[in-house]
Amino acid sequence: MFADFDDNLDFETNILNAGAYFRLSVSHPEALPIHMATAHNVEDLDDLQKRYDEKGFCYNRNRNPNRTALIELMNYVEGGEDSLGCSSGMAAISSALIANSKAGDHILSDKTLYGETFEIFRDILGKYGVETTFVDFTNIDAVKANIKPNTTILYTETVSNPLISVPDIQAIAAIAHANAAILIVDNTFMTGALVKPLQLGADLVVNSLTKFANGHSDAVCGAVTGKAELIKQIYHMQILVGTQADPFTAWLTMRGMRTLDLRIKKQSENAAALAAALDQSPYVLKVYHPSLKDHPQHELAAKQFGQYFGGMLSIELPEDREKMNKFMRGLKLCHYAMTLGGYRTSMAYPAMSSHSDMTKEERLAIGISDGLLRISVGIENTRDLVNDFANALEQAYGK
Ligand SMILES: *Cc1c(COP(=O)(O)O)cnc(C)c1O
Numbered sequence: 506m507f508a509d510f511d512d513n514l515d516f517e518t519n520i521l522n523a524g525a526y527f528r529l530s531v532s533h534p535e536a537l538p539i540h541m542a543t544a545h546n547v548e549d550l551d552d553l554q555k556r557y558d559e560k561g562f563c564y565n566r567n568r569n570p571n572r573t574a575l576i577e578l579m580n581y582v583e584g585g586e587d588s589l590g591c592s593s594g595m596a597a598i599s600s601a602l603i604a605n606s607k608a609g610d611h612i613l614s615d616k617t618l619y620g621e622t623f624e625i626f627r628d629i630l631g632k633y634g635v636e637t638t639f640v641d642f643t644n645i646d647a648v649k650a651n652i653k654p655n656t657t658i659l660y661t662e663t664v665s666n667p668l669i670s671v672p673d674i675q676a677i678a679a680i681a682h683a684n685a686a687i688l689i690v691d692n693t694f695m696t697g698a699l700v701k702p703l704q705l706g707a708d709l710v711v712n713s714l715t716k717f718a719n720g721h722s723d724a725v726c727g728a729v730t731g732k733a734e735l736i737k738q739i740y741h742m743q744i745l746v747g748t749q750a751d752p753f754t755a756w757l758t759m760r761g762m763r764t765l766d767l768r769i770k771k772q773s774e775n776a777a778a779l780a781a782a783l784d785q786s787p788y789v790l791k792v793y794h795p796s797l798k799d800h801p802q803h804e805l806a807a808k809q810f811g812q813y814f815g816g817m818l819s820i821e822l823p824e825d826r827e828k829m830n831k832f833m834r835g836l837k838l839c840h841y842a843m844t845l846g847g848y849r850t851s852m853a854y855p856a857m858s859s860h861s862d863m864t865k866e867e868r869l870a871i872g873i874s875d876g877l878l879r880i881s882v883g884i885e886n887t888r889d890l891v892n893d894f895a896n897a898l899e900q901a902y903g904k
Contacts, residue, residue: 596727673809783820831900
Protein backbone atom coordinates (compact mmCIF):
# COMPACT_ATOMS: atom_id res chain seq x y z
CA MET A 506 0.00 0.00 0.00
CA PHE A 507 1.07 3.60 -0.50
CA ALA A 508 2.78 5.50 2.29
CA ASP A 509 1.26 8.29 4.34
CA PHE A 510 3.98 9.31 6.74
CA ASP A 511 6.41 7.14 8.62
CA ASP A 512 8.28 8.06 11.81
CA ASN A 513 11.41 6.33 10.45
CA LEU A 514 11.60 8.78 7.56
CA ASP A 515 12.91 12.34 7.54
CA PHE A 516 10.69 15.46 7.58
CA GLU A 517 11.87 16.21 4.02
CA THR A 518 10.29 12.94 2.87
CA ASN A 519 7.22 12.90 5.07
CA ILE A 520 6.04 16.38 4.08
CA LEU A 521 5.58 15.02 0.53
CA ASN A 522 3.28 12.21 1.65
CA ALA A 523 1.42 13.14 4.85
CA GLY A 524 -2.29 13.88 4.61
CA ALA A 525 -4.88 11.38 3.42
CA TYR A 526 -3.45 11.60 -0.03
CA PHE A 527 -4.05 8.06 -1.16
CA ARG A 528 -7.09 7.12 0.86
CA LEU A 529 -9.36 9.68 -0.73
CA SER A 530 -9.73 8.27 -4.21
CA VAL A 531 -10.38 4.80 -5.58
CA SER A 532 -8.21 5.36 -8.66
CA HIS A 533 -5.01 6.48 -6.85
CA PRO A 534 -4.34 9.67 -8.81
CA GLU A 535 -0.87 11.19 -8.39
CA ALA A 536 -2.51 14.51 -7.45
CA LEU A 537 -5.39 14.73 -4.99
CA PRO A 538 -8.66 15.64 -6.75
CA ILE A 539 -10.56 18.76 -5.66
CA HIS A 540 -13.77 17.72 -3.93
CA MET A 541 -16.19 20.60 -4.49
CA ALA A 542 -19.33 18.71 -3.37
CA THR A 543 -21.27 20.48 -0.62
CA ALA A 544 -22.56 17.12 0.64
CA HIS A 545 -21.79 13.39 0.42
CA ASN A 546 -24.52 10.79 -0.08
CA VAL A 547 -25.23 8.51 2.86
CA GLU A 548 -26.37 4.89 2.32
CA ASP A 549 -28.39 4.27 5.45
CA LEU A 550 -28.57 5.21 9.12
CA ASP A 551 -25.69 2.88 10.02
CA ASP A 552 -23.54 4.56 7.40
CA LEU A 553 -24.57 7.95 8.77
CA GLN A 554 -23.59 6.90 12.30
CA LYS A 555 -20.26 5.57 11.00
CA ARG A 556 -19.51 8.90 9.33
CA TYR A 557 -20.25 10.72 12.59
CA ASP A 558 -18.03 8.35 14.58
CA GLU A 559 -15.08 8.31 12.15
CA LYS A 560 -14.92 11.98 11.11
CA GLY A 561 -16.41 11.01 7.75
CA PHE A 562 -17.90 13.35 5.19
CA CYS A 563 -21.51 14.57 5.34
CA TYR A 564 -21.66 18.33 4.83
CA ASN A 565 -18.86 20.60 3.60
CA ARG A 566 -18.98 23.13 6.45
CA ASN A 567 -18.26 20.29 8.89
CA ARG A 568 -15.81 18.24 6.84
CA ASN A 569 -14.50 18.04 3.31
CA PRO A 570 -11.85 15.68 1.87
CA ASN A 571 -9.48 18.49 0.85
CA ARG A 572 -9.73 20.15 4.24
CA THR A 573 -9.18 16.81 5.97
CA ALA A 574 -6.08 16.22 3.84
CA LEU A 575 -4.75 19.67 4.81
CA ILE A 576 -5.57 18.97 8.48
CA GLU A 577 -3.63 15.72 8.42
CA LEU A 578 -0.68 17.46 6.74
CA MET A 579 -0.75 20.21 9.39
CA ASN A 580 -0.90 17.59 12.18
CA TYR A 581 2.31 16.19 10.79
CA VAL A 582 4.06 19.49 10.04
CA GLU A 583 3.38 21.00 13.48
CA GLY A 584 3.48 17.70 15.38
CA GLY A 585 -0.03 18.08 16.83
CA GLU A 586 -2.87 15.68 17.65
CA ASP A 587 -5.45 17.53 15.57
CA SER A 588 -5.94 20.68 13.47
CA LEU A 589 -8.55 22.93 11.93
CA GLY A 590 -8.33 24.20 8.35
CA CYS A 591 -9.48 27.83 8.37
CA SER A 592 -10.43 30.40 5.74
CA SER A 593 -7.49 32.67 6.70
CA GLY A 594 -4.80 33.14 9.32
CA MET A 595 -7.10 35.60 11.08
CA ALA A 596 -9.92 33.01 11.09
CA ALA A 597 -7.53 30.60 12.82
CA ILE A 598 -6.33 33.19 15.35
CA SER A 599 -9.76 34.62 16.17
CA SER A 600 -11.31 31.13 16.51
CA ALA A 601 -8.53 29.89 18.80
CA LEU A 602 -8.82 32.98 21.02
CA ILE A 603 -12.60 33.33 21.15
CA ALA A 604 -13.32 29.63 21.70
CA ASN A 605 -10.96 29.64 24.70
CA SER A 606 -12.20 32.85 26.38
CA LYS A 607 -15.17 33.98 28.42
CA ALA A 608 -16.15 37.27 30.05
CA GLY A 609 -13.95 38.01 33.06
CA ASP A 610 -10.85 36.23 31.69
CA HIS A 611 -7.48 37.94 31.37
CA ILE A 612 -5.05 37.38 28.48
CA LEU A 613 -1.36 38.20 28.60
CA SER A 614 0.03 38.92 25.15
CA ASP A 615 3.34 39.87 23.59
CA LYS A 616 3.31 43.60 22.77
CA THR A 617 4.63 43.36 19.24
CA LEU A 618 2.04 41.47 17.26
CA TYR A 619 0.62 41.16 13.79
CA GLY A 620 -1.60 44.30 13.58
CA GLU A 621 -4.98 42.58 13.17
CA THR A 622 -4.24 40.16 16.02
CA PHE A 623 -3.77 43.18 18.29
CA GLU A 624 -7.17 44.44 17.09
CA ILE A 625 -8.85 41.10 17.96
CA PHE A 626 -7.73 41.61 21.55
CA ARG A 627 -8.66 45.30 21.66
CA ASP A 628 -11.82 45.51 19.53
CA ILE A 629 -13.44 42.04 19.74
CA LEU A 630 -12.41 40.33 22.99
CA GLY A 631 -12.40 43.67 24.83
CA LYS A 632 -16.03 44.21 23.85
CA TYR A 633 -17.02 40.86 25.41
CA GLY A 634 -15.32 41.50 28.74
CA VAL A 635 -11.96 39.81 28.13
CA GLU A 636 -9.09 42.07 29.18
CA THR A 637 -5.63 41.83 27.58
CA THR A 638 -2.30 43.11 28.95
CA PHE A 639 0.56 43.60 26.48
CA VAL A 640 4.16 43.09 27.62
CA ASP A 641 7.53 42.39 25.99
CA PHE A 642 7.75 38.58 25.87
CA THR A 643 11.53 38.66 25.42
CA ASN A 644 11.53 39.88 29.05
CA ILE A 645 10.59 36.77 31.07
CA ASP A 646 10.38 38.72 34.35
CA ALA A 647 7.81 41.07 32.80
CA VAL A 648 5.76 38.05 31.67
CA LYS A 649 5.81 36.57 35.20
CA ALA A 650 5.01 39.91 36.83
CA ASN A 651 1.88 40.45 34.72
CA ILE A 652 0.17 37.11 35.34
CA LYS A 653 -3.12 37.55 37.21
CA PRO A 654 -5.27 34.97 39.04
CA ASN A 655 -7.72 35.07 36.08
CA THR A 656 -5.07 34.80 33.31
CA THR A 657 -6.24 32.01 31.02
CA ILE A 658 -4.18 32.54 27.84
CA LEU A 659 -0.61 33.63 27.04
CA TYR A 660 -0.15 34.65 23.40
CA THR A 661 2.98 35.24 21.33
CA GLU A 662 4.59 34.82 17.88
CA THR A 663 7.71 32.69 17.25
CA VAL A 664 9.36 35.65 15.52
CA SER A 665 7.87 39.09 15.99
CA ASN A 666 6.94 41.59 13.32
CA PRO A 667 8.74 43.82 12.35
CA LEU A 668 11.80 43.77 14.66
CA ILE A 669 12.33 40.01 14.32
CA SER A 670 12.73 39.38 18.07
CA VAL A 671 12.57 35.82 19.42
CA PRO A 672 10.76 34.87 22.67
CA ASP A 673 11.74 31.78 24.69
CA ILE A 674 8.76 29.47 24.05
CA GLN A 675 9.81 26.85 26.63
CA ALA A 676 10.16 29.42 29.42
CA ILE A 677 6.84 31.08 28.54
CA ALA A 678 5.04 27.71 28.37
CA ALA A 679 6.34 26.92 31.87
CA ILE A 680 4.94 30.21 33.20
CA ALA A 681 1.57 29.56 31.51
CA HIS A 682 1.27 26.03 32.90
CA ALA A 683 2.36 27.01 36.42
CA ASN A 684 -0.68 29.32 36.37
CA ALA A 685 -3.15 26.89 34.74
CA ALA A 686 -3.21 29.00 31.56
CA ILE A 687 -2.64 27.84 27.99
CA LEU A 688 0.01 29.15 25.59
CA ILE A 689 -0.98 29.97 21.99
CA VAL A 690 1.84 30.66 19.51
CA ASP A 691 1.58 32.16 16.02
CA ASN A 692 4.16 30.26 13.94
CA THR A 693 3.51 32.00 10.60
CA PHE A 694 7.03 33.46 10.16
CA MET A 695 8.88 30.18 10.89
CA THR A 696 6.39 27.34 10.13
CA GLY A 697 6.55 23.81 11.54
CA ALA A 698 9.35 23.05 9.08
CA LEU A 699 11.77 25.16 11.16
CA VAL A 700 10.33 25.06 14.69
CA LYS A 701 7.48 23.19 16.38
CA PRO A 702 6.11 25.32 19.25
CA LEU A 703 3.92 22.41 20.44
CA GLN A 704 7.06 20.39 21.15
CA LEU A 705 8.42 23.36 23.14
CA GLY A 706 5.32 23.33 25.36
CA ALA A 707 2.73 25.45 23.53
CA ASP A 708 -0.85 24.16 23.76
CA LEU A 709 -2.04 25.56 20.45
CA VAL A 710 -0.17 26.80 17.40
CA VAL A 711 -1.86 29.08 14.87
CA ASN A 712 -0.60 29.68 11.35
CA SER A 713 -1.41 31.97 8.48
CA LEU A 714 -0.81 29.43 5.70
CA THR A 715 -1.15 32.36 3.28
CA LYS A 716 2.53 33.19 3.83
CA PHE A 717 5.54 30.81 3.82
CA ALA A 718 3.43 27.63 4.14
CA ASN A 719 1.63 28.00 0.81
CA GLY A 720 4.43 30.20 -0.44
CA HIS A 721 3.00 31.13 -3.84
CA SER A 722 0.97 34.25 -2.92
CA ASP A 723 -2.18 32.76 -4.44
CA ALA A 724 -4.31 31.51 -1.51
CA VAL A 725 -5.51 32.92 1.82
CA CYS A 726 -5.71 30.11 4.38
CA GLY A 727 -4.97 29.32 8.03
CA ALA A 728 -4.82 26.54 10.59
CA VAL A 729 -4.96 25.85 14.31
CA THR A 730 -3.08 22.77 15.59
CA GLY A 731 -2.76 21.26 19.05
CA LYS A 732 -4.24 18.95 21.66
CA ALA A 733 -7.35 17.11 20.42
CA GLU A 734 -9.55 18.29 23.30
CA LEU A 735 -8.74 21.97 22.61
CA ILE A 736 -9.22 21.56 18.85
CA LYS A 737 -12.60 19.90 19.45
CA GLN A 738 -13.83 22.99 21.27
CA ILE A 739 -12.60 25.34 18.53
CA TYR A 740 -14.07 23.04 15.87
CA HIS A 741 -17.47 23.42 17.51
CA MET A 742 -17.15 27.19 17.17
CA GLN A 743 -15.89 26.88 13.57
CA ILE A 744 -19.04 24.97 12.62
CA LEU A 745 -21.19 27.72 14.15
CA VAL A 746 -19.41 30.75 12.73
CA GLY A 747 -18.31 29.15 9.43
CA THR A 748 -14.58 29.89 9.27
CA GLN A 749 -13.60 26.76 7.33
CA ALA A 750 -11.17 26.73 4.39
CA ASP A 751 -13.00 26.00 1.13
CA PRO A 752 -11.93 22.91 -0.88
CA PHE A 753 -10.00 24.77 -3.58
CA THR A 754 -8.10 26.89 -1.05
CA ALA A 755 -7.28 23.80 1.01
CA TRP A 756 -6.09 22.05 -2.15
CA LEU A 757 -3.93 24.99 -3.33
CA THR A 758 -2.42 25.44 0.13
CA MET A 759 -1.61 21.77 0.41
CA ARG A 760 0.00 21.77 -3.02
CA GLY A 761 2.15 24.75 -1.98
CA MET A 762 3.10 23.08 1.29
CA ARG A 763 4.58 20.05 -0.44
CA THR A 764 7.65 22.18 -1.22
CA LEU A 765 7.66 24.18 2.04
CA ASP A 766 10.70 22.42 3.47
CA LEU A 767 12.84 23.09 0.37
CA ARG A 768 11.70 26.70 0.09
CA ILE A 769 12.01 27.81 3.69
CA LYS A 770 15.50 26.37 4.07
CA LYS A 771 16.62 28.27 0.96
CA GLN A 772 14.78 31.40 2.15
CA SER A 773 16.56 31.15 5.51
CA GLU A 774 19.95 30.77 3.82
CA ASN A 775 19.24 33.72 1.53
CA ALA A 776 18.01 35.85 4.45
CA ALA A 777 21.16 35.10 6.46
CA ALA A 778 23.38 35.94 3.45
CA LEU A 779 21.47 39.16 2.73
CA ALA A 780 21.54 40.14 6.43
CA ALA A 781 25.31 39.60 6.57
CA ALA A 782 25.86 41.64 3.38
CA LEU A 783 23.59 44.52 4.45
CA ASP A 784 25.22 44.53 7.90
CA GLN A 785 28.47 45.47 6.09
CA SER A 786 26.87 48.19 3.94
CA PRO A 787 27.84 51.77 4.83
CA TYR A 788 24.30 52.90 3.88
CA VAL A 789 22.34 50.60 6.21
CA LEU A 790 22.05 51.78 9.83
CA LYS A 791 20.86 48.50 11.34
CA VAL A 792 19.93 44.95 10.32
CA TYR A 793 17.57 42.74 12.31
CA HIS A 794 17.92 38.98 11.71
CA PRO A 795 18.44 36.26 14.37
CA SER A 796 21.34 34.77 12.37
CA LEU A 797 23.47 37.84 13.21
CA LYS A 798 25.74 37.44 16.25
CA ASP A 799 24.67 40.83 17.63
CA HIS A 800 20.94 40.03 17.49
CA PRO A 801 19.75 40.21 21.14
CA GLN A 802 18.34 36.65 21.05
CA HIS A 803 20.88 35.07 18.70
CA GLU A 804 21.82 32.28 21.11
CA LEU A 805 18.25 31.48 22.07
CA ALA A 806 17.28 31.44 18.37
CA ALA A 807 20.13 29.03 17.59
CA LYS A 808 18.93 26.74 20.37
CA GLN A 809 15.24 27.05 19.48
CA PHE A 810 15.48 26.98 15.65
CA GLY A 811 18.75 25.15 14.94
CA GLN A 812 20.57 26.01 11.74
CA TYR A 813 17.80 27.96 9.94
CA PHE A 814 16.75 31.36 11.26
CA GLY A 815 13.83 32.05 8.93
CA GLY A 816 13.23 34.21 5.87
CA MET A 817 12.19 37.48 7.56
CA LEU A 818 14.56 40.37 8.24
CA SER A 819 14.30 44.11 8.72
CA ILE A 820 16.69 46.93 7.90
CA GLU A 821 16.90 50.51 8.99
CA LEU A 822 17.82 53.19 6.47
CA PRO A 823 18.30 56.92 7.10
CA GLU A 824 14.87 58.66 7.39
CA ASP A 825 15.03 60.36 4.01
CA ARG A 826 11.89 59.70 2.02
CA GLU A 827 13.30 60.75 -1.35
CA LYS A 828 16.30 58.44 -1.02
CA MET A 829 14.16 55.56 0.25
CA ASN A 830 11.90 56.00 -2.78
CA LYS A 831 14.96 55.94 -5.03
CA PHE A 832 16.23 52.80 -3.29
CA MET A 833 12.85 51.04 -3.67
CA ARG A 834 12.59 52.00 -7.34
CA GLY A 835 16.15 50.77 -7.90
CA LEU A 836 15.38 47.23 -6.71
CA LYS A 837 14.69 44.87 -9.60
CA LEU A 838 14.11 41.57 -7.77
CA CYS A 839 12.47 42.75 -4.53
CA HIS A 840 8.87 43.94 -4.95
CA TYR A 841 6.80 45.99 -2.55
CA ALA A 842 3.83 43.77 -1.54
CA MET A 843 1.25 43.72 1.26
CA THR A 844 2.08 40.10 2.03
CA LEU A 845 5.13 37.99 2.87
CA GLY A 846 6.48 34.46 2.61
CA GLY A 847 6.16 34.12 -1.17
CA TYR A 848 8.83 32.51 -3.35
CA ARG A 849 9.96 35.96 -4.56
CA THR A 850 11.57 38.53 -2.29
CA SER A 851 9.22 41.29 -1.19
CA MET A 852 9.28 44.22 1.20
CA ALA A 853 6.89 46.26 3.32
CA TYR A 854 7.13 49.59 5.12
CA PRO A 855 5.72 49.17 8.67
CA ALA A 856 5.31 52.94 9.30
CA MET A 857 2.77 53.10 6.45
CA SER A 858 1.26 49.60 6.73
CA SER A 859 1.15 47.40 9.86
CA HIS A 860 1.88 50.29 12.27
CA SER A 861 0.29 53.22 10.42
CA ASP A 862 -2.40 53.85 13.07
CA MET A 863 0.26 54.81 15.65
CA THR A 864 1.84 58.26 16.02
CA LYS A 865 5.51 58.57 15.17
CA GLU A 866 6.33 58.83 18.90
CA GLU A 867 4.39 55.62 19.67
CA ARG A 868 6.19 53.85 16.87
CA LEU A 869 9.59 55.03 18.02
CA ALA A 870 8.81 53.84 21.55
CA ILE A 871 8.61 50.26 20.23
CA GLY A 872 11.63 50.68 17.96
CA ILE A 873 9.93 51.34 14.62
CA SER A 874 11.51 54.32 12.88
CA ASP A 875 10.45 55.89 9.59
CA GLY A 876 13.54 54.29 8.02
CA LEU A 877 12.53 50.70 8.83
CA LEU A 878 11.84 48.29 5.96
CA ARG A 879 10.74 44.69 6.48
CA ILE A 880 11.98 42.18 3.93
CA SER A 881 10.58 38.72 3.19
CA VAL A 882 13.31 36.81 1.39
CA GLY A 883 12.55 34.52 -1.55
CA ILE A 884 14.35 31.63 -3.25
CA GLU A 885 16.31 33.65 -5.81
CA ASN A 886 19.97 32.90 -6.48
CA THR A 887 21.79 34.30 -3.44
CA ARG A 888 24.32 36.39 -5.39
CA ASP A 889 21.63 37.91 -7.65
CA LEU A 890 19.65 38.93 -4.59
CA VAL A 891 22.56 40.43 -2.66
CA ASN A 892 23.68 42.32 -5.81
CA ASP A 893 20.17 43.69 -6.35
CA PHE A 894 20.20 45.29 -2.88
CA ALA A 895 23.81 46.50 -3.23
CA ASN A 896 23.04 48.16 -6.59
CA ALA A 897 19.86 49.84 -5.39
CA LEU A 898 21.59 51.13 -2.23
CA GLU A 899 24.46 52.54 -4.30
CA GLN A 900 22.04 54.26 -6.71
CA ALA A 901 20.09 55.89 -3.86
CA TYR A 902 22.76 56.65 -1.27
CA GLY A 903 26.07 56.57 -3.17
CA LYS A 904 27.93 59.69 -4.23
C1 LIG B 1 -0.50 37.45 7.70
C2 LIG B 1 -0.41 37.10 9.12
C3 LIG B 1 -1.55 36.78 9.86
C4 LIG B 1 -2.95 36.81 9.26
O1 LIG B 1 -3.09 35.89 8.25
P1 LIG B 1 -4.15 36.02 7.04
O2 LIG B 1 -3.97 34.74 6.32
O3 LIG B 1 -3.78 37.24 6.26
O4 LIG B 1 -5.49 36.17 7.67
C5 LIG B 1 -1.39 36.45 11.19
N1 LIG B 1 -0.17 36.44 11.78
C6 LIG B 1 0.95 36.74 11.10
C7 LIG B 1 2.27 36.71 11.81
C8 LIG B 1 0.87 37.08 9.76
O5 LIG B 1 1.99 37.41 9.08
